[in-house]
Amino acid sequence: MxxxxxxxxxxxxxxxxxxxxxxxxxxxxxxxxxxxxxxxxxxxxxxxxxxxxxxxxxSKDDLVIGKYDLFADRMAEALDARPEDEPVWQSLRRVFDITLDYVEDPHQRARNEAMEEIVRSTPQLHARYLEKMQRVQQLLIGRVATRLTGQDAPTSDPAPAAIVGAAFACMQAAHQAWSTSDKNEPFGRYLDRAMATIRVDETTRTL
Amino acid sequence: MxxxxxxxxxxxxxxxxxxxxxxxxxxxxxxxxxxxxxxxxxxxxxxxxxxxxxxxxxSKDDLVIGKYDLFADRMAEALDARPEDEPVWQSLRRVFDITLDYVEDPHQRARNEAMEEIVRSTPQLHARYLEKMQRVQQLLIGRVATRLTGQDAPTSDPAPAAIVGAAFACMQAAHQAWSTSDKNEPFGRYLDRAMATIRVDETTRTL
DNA sequence: GCGAAGTTGGCACTCAGTGCCATGTGAGGC
DNA sequence: GCCTCACATGGCACTGAGTGCCAACTTCGC
CATH class of the missing domain: 1.10.10.60 (Homeodomain-like)
Known part of the structure; x- marks a missing residue:
């Protein structure tokens, strides 16, 4: 049955x-x-x-912003799916691949972009968007910390948060640059470029 | 006169x-x-x-959050005061020195920390705080871009935004780690450690 | 002292969001 | 078929943030 x-x-x-x-x-x-x-x-x-x-x-905000919650889970899953021994920075780059959601229907695509523009240009929504992203980062920071130290216990090492935060900053920067471009080049290319400007020291530090 | x-x-x-x-x-x-x-x-x-x-x-929020506006100007000034040929990452590290505002009065200090805790734990305030920080970053990104390219004209290079964003992520991470610590070590030490985990490629790219 | 400009309080209003209750309505047990 | 339980809905009254408007008052230059 x-x-x-x-x-x-x-x-x-x-x-x-x-x-x-x-x-x-x-x-x-x-x-x-x-x-x-x-x-x-x-x-x-x-x-x-x-x-x-x-x-x-x-709330009225959640009607617009709510969808980014699913996002968080998907990214956490994506990170868990990466091999243990992969460099963290590269894993994060791969995790960001899921943000490239290929919407085929050009009409729907235009709608999504217009909604993104509304979020960007409405201070209240933009603020809440940033907060959601912060929550996503929290999810990933814990995972990165265990990867780096091999321990589950949270330490006071700022490195995991710094690395995850830097990765998101790159994504943000890439997205900004791409969305103001002519969009001939794919977003992934911008992401590669942004993340290539930064190198990460993955040495485990015991504090 | x-x-x-x-x-x-x-x-x-x-x-x-x-x-x-x-x-x-x-x-x-x-x-x-x-x-x-x-x-x-x-x-x-x-x-x-x-x-x-x-x-x-x-608004009621601005009563709490408003002070971070002054912050933005002070950081922009601080960056302008750094020597032209200093590596950008190091300049940013120096700019963050002004966040260590030494409040002597322990009573006032405790009050400030309690207010920070309120911001952190009230979603609405936290969201607005993040947005303010985003605005500060925008101010700095323009300056970093001119430094890297030597040109005033904004390019579509995501690097400046990525670098500034990464630096702020480090500050955020350091602050988080420090404020949950016993506070025997000074915040500056945490900041050094966080920013040391990341290395920046300052090569100018023409897109 | 006088007029202009700025400050204040009060009032009425809009809009987001919540608690409460009365009224549907569909599914399942008998 | 009927009854009941669970849930969905709408309406109403309320709070609290924020705004437009106006009338009264203070302050300042002359």
């Missing part, structure tokens, strides 16, 4: 409602801007009340 | 009111937490109306 539904019905309708909300909200944001769109408007456009909206998203 | 007042009276009373507000607000935050303290309470404790509070600070 096969297990028919590991994901229950309730959960699936819930996700359906969430994607629906996200979709109509994006339309509104792109048309009239993030701050000039009220939660009431979004809820009405999706055919529900404001009260119900907040049962699907904890 | 000497210029008697380059800073007009209005401006000084304004700053006085701001520091007064900051002081009473900190008392309240430390006593009952940031989120459980309303602007009305702060304003009342400082003997003014909520409406007037918002004439001194654009």
């Amino acid at each position: 096969i297990e028919p539904k590991p994901v229950p019905i309730r959960e699936r309708t819930r996700r359906l409602a969430q994607t629906e909300l996200t979709s109509v909200a994006q339309d509104l944001f792109l048309a009239q801007g993030y701050e000039d769109t009220t939660v009431d408007q979004i809820a009405a456009a999706a055919g529900m009340s404001k009260r119900t909206f907040f049962r699907y998203f904890p | 000497i210029e008697p007042k380059p800073v007009p009276i209005r401006e000084r009373t304004r700053r006085l009111a701001q520091t007064e507000l900051t002081s009473v607000a900190q008392d309240l935050f430390l006593a009952q937490g940031y989120e459980d303290t309303t602007v009305d309470q702060i304003a009342a404790a400082a003997g003014m109306s909520k409406r007037t509070f918002f004439r001194y600070f654009p």
Whole structure:
């Protein structure tokens, strides 16, 4: 007997409602801007009340920013999948490969880029985006620390955090450079270049 | 004839009111937490109306986070003061020296650390803090870019942003490690260690 | 003393977000 | 078919941040 539904019905309708909300909200944001769109408007456009909206998203911000949570798990998994003896810097470079999500549909692609622009240009969203990224880094720092020391116990060595932070800075820099370019060159090339400017000392230090 | 007042009276009373507000607000935050303290309470404790509070600070967040703006200017100045031919990584290390503001009064010192803890543990404040730091980095990136290329024109080279971002990541990592330590060793030592794990390629690339 | 400019408080308003409750509605047990 | 339980929903009232507006007051130059 096969297990028919590991994901229950309730959960699936819930996700359906969430994607629906996200979709109509994006339309509104792109048309009239993030701050000039009220939660009431979004809820009405999706055919529900404001009260119900907040049962699907904890805040208006999360409607936009929430997707970066999945991101965190995917990156942690990706790092775990790298071979133990690979240099950490190279592992991180490989982990960033998953950020290159190939969206085929050019329409959808344009939408995503427009939403990124909204996040970048809305201070409140940008702030929350940075905070999410910080959380992703925390996940990776623990893993890098165990790799470098071979121990699970967290030390007061700033090296793992420095390395992970530097890698993310490179990703950020590459993304910035790429998105303002003509986009003929692939993003991965920019990432390689950014990460090549930095060399990491992987020596284990016992403090 | 000497210029008697380059800073007009209005401006000084304004700053006085701001520091007064900051002081009473900190008392309240430390006593009952940031989120459980309303602007009305702060304003009342400082003997003014909520409406007037918002004439001194654009938001409740800025009361806590605003000081990091001065920070940005000081760091930009500090970088400009470094010799042209000094390696960039070393210049950045020197720039971070100004973050070690030696507060003699142990009472004031404890207060500052408690406020830092509030920022760290309040997601909304932490997010805004990260965004401020991002702005500081933008200021420095332009200067580093000119140093590396010798040109004023911004290029699409991700290297300057990567280097500055990596340096800030090191500072962040060092700060984290130091603040959870017993604080016998000075912060500067942690900073040295964090920044020593990373080596930077300062070769100019023309893209 | 007088007018202009700036400061303040109060009021009413918008919008995000929450607690509470009453009303659906679908699935399963009998 | 009917009943019940679990959950979803909407509505309402509320708090708290932040803003526009106006009327009263203070301060400063003349």
